[in-house]
Amino acid sequence: MSFTLREATIDDCAEILEIRNEKEVRINSFDPNKIEYAAHEKWFKGVLANPSRKILILDNGQIAGVLRFDMDSERAETSIYLAPEYFGRGLGEILLIRGEEWLRNKHPAIKQLTAKIKSDNTRSQSLFAKFGFVEQGEIWVKKI
Ligand SMILES: CC(C)(COP(=O)(O)OP(=O)(O)OC[C@H]1O[C@@H](n2cnc3c(N)ncnc32)[C@H](O)[C@@H]1OP(=O)(O)O)[C@@H](O)C(=O)NCCC(=O)NCCS
Incomplete structure (x- = not known):
């Protein structure tokens, strides 16, 4: 199976929410609640419009994984999740690389x-x- 990494677009809005709302993803999120579509869409449009934030998609025809960078001048906070059917296949590492x-x-x-x-x-x-x-506590750090 071949996976490409690409930047998210507004067309990904609903599919990303579906994955973010999966139980296996929510239990590992700092906000474990289900997110409503309207709130998600507002947040998602805000991220797409902000040059300091970027959502990348690991794509094989459907969304296998999502990575978000929230950047300042020197640092990028990194957040990832996979669609649960893709857990345990090394795709988390591919997404990070x-x-x-x-x-x-x-x-x-x-x-x-x-x-x-x-x-x-x-x-x-x-x-x-x-x-x-x-x-370093709940924060993990990597120099690049
Ligand atoms: C976290 C996540 C991205 C991991 O991706 P993945 O590709 O499924 O990861 P893997 O199953 O390959 O596991 C990664 C490593 O952890 C190990 N591992 C798997 N389950 C584990 C467990 N319960 N405890 C400890 N280590 C475990 C694996 O053996 C693997 O190490 P290895 O490559 O040396 O064998 C994915 O599970 C996910 O999206 N989870 C939900 C959201 C989430 O937790 N996001 C991260 C928030 S910071």
Whole structure:
């Protein structure tokens, strides 16, 4: 199966919400509540209009994974999730690798990645540690 990384567009709005509202994604989010479409659409349009924020999609005809960078001049906060049917296939790592490549190309001034990971989210902690992030409490940090 081949996966491409691309920037999200407004056409991805509904499919992204479907994945974000999956139980397996919500339990690992800092806000575990289901999100209503209207609130999501407003948030999503705001992100698309903001040059400091970027949503990238791992795509194989449908959305397999979502990565968001929230950037300032030197740092990018990184948040990822996969559609649950794609868990356990190494795609989290592919998403992080390709996302970092994208960032190096488009925002070379960024020198640090951060990620906020819940203390009981051992799967995500393993993934980010493997990818070079170091734990500093609930914040994980990687120099790039
Ligand atoms: C976190 C997430 C992106 C991981 O992606 P993935 O590709 O499914 O990850 P994998 O199943 O390959 O697991 C990553 C690593 O953790 C290990 N792992 C899997 N389940 C684990 C568990 N319960 N405890 C500890 N480690 C675990 C795997 O063995 C793997 O390590 P390895 O490559 O050395 O074998 C994905 O599960 C997800 O989207 N979860 C919901 C949202 C989320 O938690 N996002 C992150 C918020 S910061």
